[in-house]
Amino acid sequence: xxxxxxxxxxxxxxxxxxxxxxxxxxxxxxxxxxxxxxxxxxxxxxxxxxxxxxxxxxxxxxxxxxxxxxxxxxxxxxxxxxxxxxxxxxxxxxxxxxxxxxxxxxxxxxxxxxxxxxxxxxxxxxxxxxxxxxxxxxxxxxxxxxxxxxxxxxxxxxxxxxxxxxxxxxxxxxxxxxxxxxxxxxxxxxxxxxxxxxxxxxxxxxxxxxxxxxxxxxxxxxxxxxxxxxxxxxxxxxxxxxxxxxxxxxxxxxxxxxxxxxxxxxxxxxxxxxxxxxxxxxxxxxxxxxxxxxxxxxxxxxxxxxxxxxxxxxxxxxxxxxxxxxxxxxxxxxxxxxxxxxxxxxxxxxx
Amino acid sequence: xxxxxxxxxxxxxxxxxxxxxxxxxxxxxxxxxxxxxxxxxxxxxxxxxxxxxxxxxxxxxxxxxxxxxxxxxxxxxxxxxxxxxxxxxxxxxxxxxxxxxxxxxxxxxxxxxxxxxxxxxxxxxxxxxxxxxxxxxxxxxxxxxxxxxxxxxxxxxxxxxxxxxxxxxxxxxxxxxxxxxxxxxxxxxxxxxxxxxxxxxxxxxxxxxxxxxxxxxxxxxxxxxxxxxxxxxxxxxxxxxxxxxxxxxxxxxxxxxxxxxxxxxxxxxxxxxxxxxxxxxxxxxxxxxxxxxxxxxxxxxxxxxxxxxxxxxxxxxxxxxxxxxxxxxxxxxxxxxxxxxxxxxxxxxxxxxxxxxxxxxxxxxxxxxxxxxxxxxxxxxxxxxxxxxxxxxxxxxxxxxxxxxxxxxxxxxxxxxxxxxxxxxxxxxxxxxxxxxxxxxxxxxxxxxxxxxxxxxxxxxxxxxxxxxxxxxxxxxxxxxxxxxxxxxxxxxxxxxxxxxxxxxxxxxxxxxxxxxxxxxxxxxxxxxxxxxxxxxxxxxxxxxxxxxxxxxxxxxxxxxxxxxxxxxxxxxxxxxxxxxxxxxxxxxxxxxxxxxxxxxxxxxxxxxx
Ligand SMILES: Cc1ncc(C[n+]2csc(CCOP(=O)(O)OP(=O)(O)O)c2C)c(N)n1
Ligand code: SF4
Ligand SMILES: [Mg+2]
Numbered sequence: 001x002x003x004x005x006x007x008x009x010x011x012x013x014x015x016x017x018x019x020x021x022x023x024x025x026x027x028x029x030x031x032x033x034x035x036x037x038x039x040x041x042x043x044x045x046x047x048x049x050x051x052x053x054x055x056x057x058x059x060x061x062x063x064x065x066x067x068x069x070x071x072x073x074x075x076x077x078x079x080x081x082x083x084x085x086x087x088x089x090x091x092x093x094x095x096x097x098x099x100x101x102x103x104x105x106x107x108x109x110x111x112x113x114x115x116x117x118x119x120x121x122x123x124x125x126x127x128x129x130x131x132x133x134x135x136x137x138x139x140x141x142x143x144x145x146x147x148x149x150x151x152x153x154x155x156x157x158x159x160x161x162x163x164x165x166x167x168x169x170x171x172x173x174x175x176x177x178x179x180x181x182x183x184x185x186x187x188x189x190x191x192x193x194x195x196x197x198x199x200x201x202x203x204x205x206x207x208x209x210x211x212x213x214x215x216x217x218x219x220x221x222x223x224x225x226x227x228x229x230x231x232x233x234x235x236x237x238x239x240x241x242x243x244x245x246x247x248x249x250x251x252x253x254x255x256x257x258x259x260x261x262x263x264x265x266x267x268x269x270x271x272x273x274x275x276x277x278x279x280x281x282x283x284x285x286x287x288x289x290x291x292x293x294x295x296x297x298x299x300x301x302x303x304x305x306x307x308x309x310x311x312x313x314x315x316x317x318x319x320x321x322x323x324x325x326x327x328x329x330x331x332x333x334x335x336x337x338x339x340x341x342x343x344x345x346x347x348x349x350x351x
Numbered sequence: 352x353x354x355x356x357x358x359x360x361x362x363x364x365x366x367x368x369x370x371x372x373x374x375x376x377x378x379x380x381x382x383x384x385x386x387x388x389x390x391x392x393x394x395x396x397x398x399x400x401x402x403x404x405x406x407x408x409x410x411x412x413x414x415x416x417x418x419x420x421x422x423x424x425x426x427x428x429x430x431x432x433x434x435x436x437x438x439x440x441x442x443x444x445x446x447x448x449x450x451x452x453x454x455x456x457x458x459x460x461x462x463x464x465x466x467x468x469x470x471x472x473x474x475x476x477x478x479x480x481x482x483x484x485x486x487x488x489x490x491x492x493x494x495x496x497x498x499x500x501x502x503x504x505x506x507x508x509x510x511x512x513x514x515x516x517x518x519x520x521x522x523x524x525x526x527x528x529x530x531x532x533x534x535x536x537x538x539x540x541x542x543x544x545x546x547x548x549x550x551x552x553x554x555x556x557x558x559x560x561x562x563x564x565x566x567x568x569x570x571x572x573x574x575x576x577x578x579x580x581x582x583x584x585x586x587x588x589x590x591x592x593x594x595x596x597x598x599x600x601x602x603x604x605x606x607x608x609x610x611x612x613x614x615x616x617x618x619x620x621x622x623x624x625x626x627x628x629x630x631x632x633x634x635x636x637x638x639x640x641x642x643x644x645x646x647x648x649x650x651x652x653x654x655x656x657x658x659x660x661x662x663x664x665x666x667x668x669x670x671x672x673x674x675x676x677x678x679x680x681x682x683x684x685x686x687x688x689x690x691x692x693x694x695x696x697x698x699x700x701x702x703x704x705x706x707x708x709x710x711x712x713x714x715x716x717x718x719x720x721x722x723x724x725x726x727x728x729x730x731x732x733x734x735x736x737x738x739x740x741x742x743x744x745x746x747x748x749x750x751x752x753x754x755x756x757x758x759x760x761x762x763x764x765x766x767x768x769x770x771x772x773x774x775x776x777x778x779x780x781x782x783x784x785x786x787x788x789x790x791x792x793x794x795x796x797x798x799x800x801x802x803x804x805x806x807x808x809x810x811x812x813x814x815x816x817x818x819x820x821x822x823x824x825x826x827x828x829x830x831x832x833x834x835x836x837x838x839x840x841x842x843x844x845x846x847x848x849x850x851x852x853x854x855x856x857x858x859x860x861x862x863x864x865x866x867x868x869x870x871x872x873x874x875x876x877x878x879x880x881x882x883x884x885x886x887x888x889x890x891x892x893x894x895x896x897x898x899x900x901x902x903x904x905x906x907x908x909x910x911x912x913x914x915x916x917x918x919x920x921x922x923x924x925x926x927x928x929x930x931x932x933x934x935x936x937x938x939x940x941x942x943x944x945x946x947x948x949x950x951x952x953x954x955x956x957x958x959x960x961x
Pocket of ligand 2: 219
């Protein structure tokens with residue numbers, strides 16, 4: 001083939017983050033989910049959050065249970081170690097992973113079936129232990145992977161495609177998480193990328209279990225008229241608590257707002273989540289207010305999104321467990337096997 | 352006062368003495384503090400150099416139900432349970448009548464005088480003791496009276512059997528270490544019992560102890576404690592568990608040891624422990640930790656093993672190391688949680704849905720609990736799969752005499768793990784590729800500083816690169832490689848212990864705690880029935896070649912086990928169908944540790960039908 005003489009314009013180098021990595025370096029294999037699935041929109045914001053925060057992908061452990069949502073860790077951060085575990089049991093695997101290597105940044109992705117039904121117990125105990133990790137529930141009100149049965153987060157009165165009406169009360173995972181003592185509880189919507197990415201970043205900066213319940217419509221089984229987890233319904237009913245901005249610890253906080261209009265919530269690593277007031281007077285550090293607001297939203301049929309509750313003072317499992325600084329997985333035989341004198345001492349005590 | 356020592360009809364003083372060969376059966380109420388008195392009695396005999404073993408037959412209850420403690424004293428070193436009771440100490444009014452009714456004529460019975468047991472049986476040798484009165488001499492404290500009653504019977508029995516008082520005192524000091532008040536009170540009460548017996552009882556039975564030199568340097572320990580020491584020496588770094596009898600004390604001992612011996616010079620822990628919300632979570636955590644590079648373990652019993660089923664299949668299929676102890680007990684749900692059994696063999700070997708076969712280690716003793724605990728961590732990391740250690744309540748919770756444990760010389764085997772440098776050199780890796788031809792692929796740990804270190808664990812079908820695949824060829828290839836790994840395992844697992852007797856046409860095959868009765872059975876068979884036997888003690892699954900050869904080498908083989916269905920027999924038949932007709936079954940499944948006599952009788956019965 002003859003080369004053409006006309007020089008093509010030099011391709012613009014893609015943007016890189018502080019680690020010199022491009023956004024593409026944070027992607028995973030192509031998604032196999034249905035076109036338009038809310039889960040894919042969340043995946044994009046996870047990729048963006050990690051890239052913008054310049055997190056080393058190899059420092060990340062990404063885990064999930066079973067479901068369409070739980071497939072998504074394959075679609076982001078292909079350089080990270082991933083673990084698609086068994087249905088409803090991701091919290092235990094994440095706990096073990098953290099025990100072995102507390103330096104890892106752990107993110108778990110689950111579904112409403114995976115978390116609110118089969119996995120409710122492990123979800124509760126993960127929170128109770130306050131294992132540092134980001135726990136995202138991609139909440140569509142149905143079991144997508146098993147073809148659209150109701151999940152335990154389906155609202156009373158919501159219908160399936162065939163018209164079946166749900167009459168059982170919904171489990172509100174945010175309300176439950178607050179009740180169980182979770183230190184970071186937020187709700188968002190796959191259709192609000194700006195809010196979502198800020199919350200993921202803030203969750204990553206939180207040292208403890210951070211629960212993010214994200215309404216993530218299932219376009220195949222639960223996006224019809226009558227569903228309360230459809231794009232349309234969620235968009236109409238979305239009531240963001242604040243306008244959110246995330247300021248990472250390495251950036252200067254600027255004070256260019258009217259006093260009283262903004263609240264900066266400080267995260268463990270010195271980052272801030274900036275909450276710009278939107279009419280409500282909502283303080284996310286007030287547990288009782290959070291509880292009331294969530295119940296009120298149920299009554300009103302609205303979708304309350306944003307940072308619902310934050311408590312920075314809750315000690316994490318790691319802080320309470322007095323571990324050596326090195327990950328346990330890196331300890332040598334020298335550090336792990338007691339000396340002969342120890343065995344001798346024990347044997348002596350048994351004679 | 353009533354006659355305290357009544358001579359029974361067939362028991363006369365000139366009957367020959369029986370020295371260092373009898374069993375004591377102590378019946379008490381659970382939670383009455385009898386455990387420490389029984390231990391004092393056991394230890395004092397042990398300290399006199401006489402082989403001894405103790406078994407606690409206790410109910411699933413904290414207080415108020417009957418418990419029995421059996422002590423077997425045996426100069427020849429037989430430490431299996433003995434069926435017959437030679438000396439009954441009937442301290443429990445609830446069971447005393449039944450207990451006495453079951454005795455053989457001539458048995459010794461020590462009991463509180465007010466129970467009037469002599470009215471029930473006059474053909475046993477009664478020593479009736481005013482325990483209440485003696486307890487009042489020992490203390491004014493009403494609460495303590497009940498407790499000291501137990502140590503008073505130790506004093507009475509010590510006098511009758513001629514156990515040195517110095518050894519009783521030493522055992523009391525060891526038992527109540529550091530609690531001077533308790534030591535003083537117990538010593539005093541034991542002495543009151545002893546003095547009273549000396550003055551008031553006329554010895555009219557043949558049993559006594561005499562100093563030997565057979566326990567020097569030995570230790571007394573239970574299997575759970577032994578396994579805990581093994582885990583610590585194996586460098587366990589993640590412990591996750593959910594309490595269940597009879598396995599709880601394994602993790603409890605381990606946690607105590609770790610806090611004592613695995614804290615670094617800055618006071619930081621080189622281990623992590625989580626008491627999980629259930630066994631599902633416990634094994635999930637252990638698997639997560641094993642994946643991320645810790646030496647992780649959990650410990651449970653049958654009901655917990657059932658709950659771990661899906662996860663264990665997952666770890667097998669995704670090739671993640673984890674060590675799981677199953678201290679077997681009887682039955683589902685509550686079952687008979689405080690009774691022993693070997694009935695989890697099949698369910699554990701095949702645990703989970705789909706094609707799974709796990710590596711299972713079968714220790715027979717406290718010594719092997721220690722050794723196999725260490726071996727299990729090496730095996731799990733070498734083979735990258737769950738490794739089970741199957742003990743039982745008898746080994747796990749009873750006191751056994753043992754040689755002291757030997758410090759491990761062998762360094763850890765951490766298996767095939769690639770670090771960043773190796774990855775850089777190789778230019779990457781394929782997680783599930785059989786590079787070395789042994790079925791074991793290379794793995795990396797999360798956090799490895801290399802862009803090619805990451806891979807994705809999925810229970811769904813995967814190819815050599817850990818990518819999602821439903822291609823039939825990929826699945827078959829994976830399943831065949833896992834089977835090859837099981838073949839490879841055979842060179843690493845503990846080999847069977849075989850005692851080949853060149854005169855024997857008959858073989859005996861057993862595993863785990865059944866061993867101790869087998870030793871005695873073989874002696875009984877050769878002594879009483881002139882039947883020489885060979886013996887194969889299986890120490891692991893999968894079977895190694897030695898097991899098959901053993902069966903081939905004998906006319907027929909008795910497979911002895913503590914379960915109803917002959918699970919080991921089934922497994923042998925399955926894996927060696929050509930030898931199936933050579934195999935015969937001897938079973939014992941009443942929840943009590945198997946005794947030699949039961950086995951011997953069954954074998955002789957079947958020999959008649961040859
Ligand atoms: C033990 C077990 N039971 C049942 C299933 C079948 N199953 C697969 S996914 C799923 C529900 C998933 O629902 P959800 O977590 O909401 O995920 P979605 O597909 O909606 O994202 C079920 C019941 C399974 N994989 N394992
Ligand atoms: S079935 Fe629903 S949840 Fe699953 S991929 Fe399709 S749209 Fe998403
Ligand atoms: Mg769902």
